Amino acid sequence: MTGNADSGKIATEKDPRKLVFTKLEVSPVVRESPVKELPLFPPISREHSEAKDKTDEEGITSRKHKGCRCKQSKCLKLYCDCFASGVVCTDCDCVDCHNNSEKCDAREAAMVNVLGRNPNAFSEKALGSLTDNQCKAAPDTKPGLLSRGCKCKRTRCLKKYCECFQANLLCSDNCKCINCKNVSEAFQPPAFSAHNSPQVYRRRRDRELTEWNSCPAPLFSIPDNSIQNALGSPMSCSPKLPYRKKRSLMGYTSTLLPDLGDLCSLLVAASESATTTAEDQNRIFTKPDDKEAIELSSESESRNVEEEIQSCGRLIELIDVQYNGEEDSQCKTKTSVNETDIYMEQERAVLETFRDCLQKFIKSRLES
DNA sequence: GAGTTTGAAACT
DNA sequence: CAGTTTCAAACTC
Structure with missing residues (x-):
């Protein structure tokens, strides 16, 4: 039921979740060692092994669980946080997990598949462990999941649905988000004080989101960042609709x-x-x-x-x-x-x- | 804890 | 490449 990996023999001493990786061939998969070895993908942004049920600074309660809870993907797609982070599933609530040492072949095949679509799906370190052919697939793109930016439409990049927000990063030119508020210091969660508690901030943010959601006009059709750009805002925003200029x-x-x-x-x-x-x-x-x-x-x-x-x-x-x-x-x-x-x-x-x-x-x- | 919402990933 | 579907996390009640 769970995705616990039987990684006793091949896991590193420091972190049993991180497994030693040698070479990953595209096809066929040829390993140098008789012992099944898995790629080592360092976590990108989330240390989910440390995930706990807690309320963060903004009063947002995190879900209490360790690892993923994948049901359909067998933890072999990027939907799975463990897989996307380059770690095998341990102590997860996932179903039919293949992201472990027992399903080494399937895992590597899935990784090759993912890399085929997006050679930067995993971290730069992970790419370093792959073959040259695999790395050459997209030499011009930036490594890392976040380099592509988010495409949030409704949350104004103020919720954890937003990858940038979740990673504590401001949205950038790479983002294609709409009505983004995750763009400058002015929109960052303020320093909390007696008059500006997490609860106050959360209420204000929720109110703004409510106003946004209840707005009768299709504001999402307006490229907020473009307006800001046009106004010469110093914010780092993404270009939006391709305005035709004559x-x-x-x-x-x-x-x-x-x-x-x-x-x-x-x-x-x-x-x-x-x-x-x-x-x-x-x-x-x-x-x-x-x-x-x-x-x-x-x-x-x-x-x-x-x-x-x-x-x-x-x-x-x-x-x-x-x-x-x-x-x-x-x-x-x-x-x-x-x-x-x-x-x-x-x-x-x-x-x-x-x-x-x-x-x-x-x-x-x-x-x- | 169940149901809903959301946006990324995958698919067509 | 755009539109749709699938998926799992975030969120709400």
Whole structure:
């Protein structure tokens, strides 16, 4: 039932769980010693033999057990903490365990299988004990499980589900996590004091998580780290969604519309004009008895109306050019409906609506 | 302690 | 390579 290893003869003296390893051949498995010897994989991050039922600094209670409790994997897959840590199962609650000296062949085969998928699945030391061929499988990748980073979506990397958090590491550029809070000192568990106890911290964290989980908007679609990166945050964050950039316009980015910059410029100009008009009117209305001011008011108003109409006319012209131009070019090249087409249609629809509004605005100004 | 949630690993 | 399934740990009640 348990995965206890009968490792008396081959285990090291210091730690009976760690077994001597010589050479691991890919296929067929050839051992130099007549005694079955297993690879020695040093633990990566977890000394599960010392695992106890305890409450950590954050008030999180660890599960009371020694070793793994694998049921399906025979402790020969990375699901198994013992196997992943490079140690044989001892004092585990696992079922049908093959991660022991008795199932040496199966264990080595499983390791080769794992290394075939990810040559860095085990530690660097472990790789050193393997053959050159096995090590060459992925020469460019970093050793260690954590080098690839996490991909947490919901826990904001603040729970032990997160490998980085569990290993007491900050998430890095390698991570693909969403809404990560395991990124800087500001988000680390604070130093506890009378006013900042583990319980207080835990309540705050749980509240944040609750808020996060109850948020109606699909925030997980927003790459938090990307925003932080864009803001020039010193945090070490992972790049997220591949934003498509064509050109930057006054701090905004257009993905598709080449002339949107001009449109934005006009909008800003119109906005400034409107602001000026409002300021003029405000100044005038503060002096209701000033005859000169009243005259200035009517002059200014008519001039502004004229400018507004001209400005709107230019906008409409621009939109028409843009709209027709896009349509023409699309007729020539369009072969199928794709994502780009959809975005273009959306932008076109917005521009059309905006144009109609402008026309109505001009009409009302002319009538008044 | 049972049930649920979570994210990595494995698979397709 | 992306989506799905499987798995076991973490977590909740």
